[in-house]
Amino acid sequence: EIVLTQSPGTLSLSPGERATLSCRASQSVNNNYLAWYQQRPGQAPRLLIYGASSRGTGIPDRFSGTGSGTDFALTISRLEPEDFAVYYCQQYGSSPQTFGQGTKVEVK
Amino acid sequence: QVQLQESGPGLVKPSEALSLTCTVSGGSMSTYYWSWIRQSPGKGLEWIGYIYFSGYTNYNPSLRGRVTMSVDTSKNQFSLKLTSVTAADTAVYYCTRANPGPDYWGQGTLVTVSS
Numbered sequence: 001e002i003v004l005t006q007s008p009g010t011l012s013l014s015p016g017e018r019a020t021l022s023c024r025a026s027q028s029v030n031n032n033y034l035a036w037y038q039q040r041p042g043q044a045p046r047l048l049i050y051g052a053s054s055r056g057t058g059i060p061d062r063f064s065g066t067g068s069g070t071d072f073a074l075t076i077s078r079l080e081p082e083d084f085a086v087y088y089c090q091q092y093g094s095s096p097q098t099f100g101q102g103t104k105v106e107v108k
Numbered sequence: 109q110v111q112l113q114e115s116g117p118g119l120v121k122p123s124e125a126l127s128l129t130c131t132v133s134g135g136s137m138s139t140y141y142w143s144w145i146r147q148s149p150g151k152g153l154e155w156i157g158y159i160y161f162s163g164y165t166n167y168n169p170s171l172r173g174r175v176t177m178s179v180d181t182s183k184n185q186f187s188l189k190l191t192s193v194t195a196a197d198t199a200v201y202y203c204t205r206a207n208p209g210p211d212y213w214g215q216g217t218l219v220t221v222s223s
Contacts, residue, residue: 035209044202044213045153056211088153092209096168099153 030093130203
């Protein structure tokens with residue numbers, strides 16, 4: 001199974017700052033089938049990015065995904081108050097599908 | 109807008125079976141995969157498996173043959189059954205559309221395993 005390691009565990013930033021989150025896979029992700037999700041407290045995860053770099057429906061363009069193979073990143077260009085949440089990466093190119101352990105973006 | 113809603117008991121006794129149903133509205137079940145994912149404090153997000161609208165299934169081997177999924181496209185529903193549950197199966201269970209990765213999610217339902 002592919003293990004996804006996210007870093008950092010916690011990112012402390014201020015509104016308006018840029019956030020860069022990392023997701024590293026233990027082996028290459030087939031077809032770059034890598035997704036990013038945002039989860040706010042008490043809510044279900046929300047799809048942000050699929051296929052490593054395509055934004056989900058209605059996702060603002062301040063969210064962008066890059067990477068291929070084993071190294072992927074999610075960038076939030078300017079943090080809005082509603083962006084402070086936990087972010088997960090997921091690979092769905094190989095079975096079993098797996099998730100990273102999450103990165104919490106908190107207010108500094 | 110596709111919407112999914114989980115339903116089922118919130119409390120299950122150890123060694124018994126957990127059964128959940130997901131009702132899909134706002135779209136057809138055809139040509140999509142439908143999956144179950146759970147989230148517990150100890151293990152984070154865990155993919156349980158998926159079922160294609162035709163009935164083809166793929167399960168996470170970590171659940172050691174305890175999982176069965178079924179689909180009823182006439183009712184726009186798909187279901188999860190997890191047998192021989194223990195406290196480790198306590199989690200919030202989500203149903204999702206898989207396209208092929210999960211795009212639409214239900215709100216989740218907490219299932220607690222306890223006597």
